[in-house]
Amino acid sequence: MALSKTDRHNATAQEIDRRLALAGLRWTKGRRAVVEALQVTPAPLSVTDLQTAVGPAVPLSSLYRIIADLLEAKVLIKLEFAEGFARFELDEDLASHHHHLVCTQCGDVADLELADLEVTLVTAVKSIKRRTGFRASNHRLDFFGLCAKCA
Ligand SMILES: [Zn+2]
Ligand SMILES: [Zn+2]
Numbered sequence: 001m002a003l004s005k006t007d008r009h010n011a012t013a014q015e016i017d018r019r020l021a022l023a024g025l026r027w028t029k030g031r032r033a034v035v036e037a038l039q040v041t042p043a044p045l046s047v048t049d050l051q052t053a054v055g056p057a058v059p060l061s062s063l064y065r066i067i068a069d070l071l072e073a074k075v076l077i078k079l080e081f082a083e084g085f086a087r088f089e090l091d092e093d094l095a096s097h098h099h100h101l102v103c104t105q106c107g108d109v110a111d112l113e114l115a116d117l118e119v120t121l122v123t124a125v126k127s128i129k130r131r132t133g134f135r136a137s138n139h140r141l142d143f144f145g146l147c148a149k150c151a
Contacts, residue, residue, distance in 0.1 A: 023073035028057045042111045044087035103147035
């Protein structure tokens with residue numbers, strides 16, 4: 001069954017509520033601002049990016065705390081691209097399955113959905129299981145190179 005965009009948004013909001021409650025956390029203005037910034041940006045964000053997105057209403061010390069709490073509640077995941085700092089995005093169950101394009105020159109990181117490739121990846125998962133006995137439940141695939149601006 002295909003969900004409408006609004007249904008999907010509501011389902012996501014409910015699931016975030018559930019995860020916060022499980023972690024013993026309530027929605028606060030700051031937590032909401034961080035989640036919303038990640039929902040509207042098609043790329044994983046660094047602390048600096050998030051600080052810019054949420055503005056001065058959330059001081060840096062609170063921002064670090066909010067990120068730690070949301071990681072703990074499994075609302076956010078942490079990504080590392082050998083940049084010397086971490087980036088954060090919503091847990092994949094709360095967003096959509098995607099990959100990343102990482103520019104090794106300017107450091108730009110963009111989300112990328114690859115519907116046409118996922119079929120091939122399902123085949124790869126079957127082959128991995130056959131050859132190694134490993135049952136992959138998910139995969140991560142990021143591309144490194146030059147973005148259109150840097151190329
Ligand atoms: Zn670039
Ligand atoms: Zn994929």
